[in-house]
Amino acid sequence: MALLNDIPWFLIAASVAKTLFLIFLVVLPLVSYTVYAERRVSALIQDRLGPNRTGFPISLFGFKKDLQLVLGGLGQPIADAVKFLLKEDFTPGHVNKVYFWMAPVLAMVPALSTLAVLPFGNYMFGQKMVVADVNVGILYVFAIASIGVYGIVLAGWSSNSKYPFLGGIRASSQMISYELSLGLSAVPVLMILGNLNLSDAIDYQVKNGWLLLPFTDGNLTLRELLLWVPVLISFIVFSISMFAETNRLPFDLPESETELVAGYHTEYSSMKFALFFLGEYAAMIAGSSVITVLFLGGWHIPFLPVNTLESSMTAPGAVLGLVHITAFFAKVAVLLGIFIWVRWTLPRFRFDQLMKLGWLYLFEIALVNIFITAAILALVR
C-alpha cells in the first residue's frame, strides 16, 4: 500500500474518495441534522415540542392517512430538503441577476473548502485522514474564512433593496473586525505548537496532552500548568470571535430579524436561500473543527492506543481509525451543541456594542496574551 501511494492516480483517487466521504457522508448530513437539532433544542429551551413527527405524505396518492414511522422527527431534514428543492425558484425583478445567483454559491463554497486541511482522523487503510496535509494549514483556514464574507456582501448588494444592503454592510465590517482577534488569539497556540501544520498540532497534543486539558497525557508539568492560562484565554477569545465570524447569535447582526427583516437574504427563496443556510451551518462545523483541532486534541482519545501507518492496514487498526474519526466528529457535535445552546440563551448585541467588544476588548486581550505566552515559553523550560 505504501507503494501504491507513489502512483499519481492512486493519490488523486484517494483524495477524491476522502473529499466525497467528508462532504457527502459526513458534513452535509451533519449540517442537516444540526438544523434539526437547532429546532429541537430551541423548542426544548422555549418549552415547546419542535418537529417531532415526519411521515410519508401518502395521502397525496389517495390514502386516508399519512404513513407515520417510529423515526419521530428524524425524517424532518429530508422533508426540508425536498421542500426547498421543489419550491418555485423566484428571482425578484429589481436585483442584479448575475451577482444575485453567484452569492449563495460564494457563501457555501468557502465554508466547505476549509475542511480540506482539517485532519478528521488518524490513519486508516494506510491513508492519512486529511485531504490536503499542507504545512500552512491554519493560515489556509484563515484565508478561506476571510473569503467567506464575499457571499454575504454580494447577496446584500445585488438584492438592490435597503435591508439586505444594511445586512451586507454590517457583515463586512463585523467579519473584518473579528478576523483580527480570531487570528491573534490563535498565535499563542501556534507559538506553543511551533508549527502551522494541523496534523502536527494533533501529534503534539497526543504526546503532551490536549492544549485545553493538559493532563490528558497522564502527567502535568509546571510549564503545562503555566501555559494553561494563556491557552484558556485564547480559547475563550477564539470561540467568541468564531461566533462573530459565523454570524451566530449573539452576533447575528447581518440578519437580525427584528431590525432588518432577514438581513442579507431577505430577497432569497427556495434553494438559493437554503444554500445560505447550509453555508452558515457548514461554517459552524468548520469553525468547531478548527477549535477541536487546536484546543481539544482533534481525533485523539486519551489512554487509547494510536494508529501508525503500518498498523492501520490490519482489521483492528481500521476499527481504531474509525473510532478516531467518530471521536473527532463527536467533539465537533458537542461544540455545535454549545453553538445552539448559546443562540437560544443570549440576547442579541447592539452593533456598537459588537464593534466595541471586538476592537476594545478581544483585540487587546489577544495581543497581550501573545506576550504572556512568549514570556512563559522563554522563561520556563
Place this chain on the structure above:
Amino acid sequence: MSPVLFWAFTLLMLAFGASVVLNRNPVASALSLVGSFLCLAALFVGLDAFFIAVIQVLVYAGAVMVLFLFIIMLLDLKAEQRRRFNPVALVGGAAVSGAFVAFLLHVLKSFPAGSQAFPNLGVERLDDVRLVGFALFNHFNLPFQTVGVLVLVASIGVVVLSRRELK
C-alpha cells in the same frame, strides 16, 4: 506543476485582469480583481510556495479587496457606469500598456536564467513559514522594523487627516 493547470490558471488570471479594466461596474471590477488574485495564488501553489499563496489570498483577496468592496458599495458609484469611452484615453492607454509589454518581453528575452526549468526541491515538505521568519528577523530585521514604523505613522496620519475634515 502540470502545464495544463499552469495554462488554465494563467489564462483565467489574464481574463479576470482584462475584465477588471473592461467592466463598467466598479463592483464587478473589484470582484474580477479578487478572481485574478485567487488564480495568482493557484500559480504560487503550483510552485510549491504555499505560504506566499496563502498570504496572497489572506491579505489581498480577504482583507484589502473586502475593504475596497465595502467602500465602493457605500459610495454607490453610479456615474462610473454612465460614462462613455473616451477614444483619446483609450488609444493612449493601449499605447502605454503595449510599450510596457514590449519592453518586458525584451528584458525577459535577454535573461537566459529565466528560460530553464527550476530543479525540483528534493524534499517532500518545506517549512517555508519558518524559513521566511528566519530570513526576515535575522537578515532584514532593521528594514522590517522600519517598515513597521512607517506603516504605523501612515495609519496615524490617515486618522488625523480624516478627523480634521469632519469639523
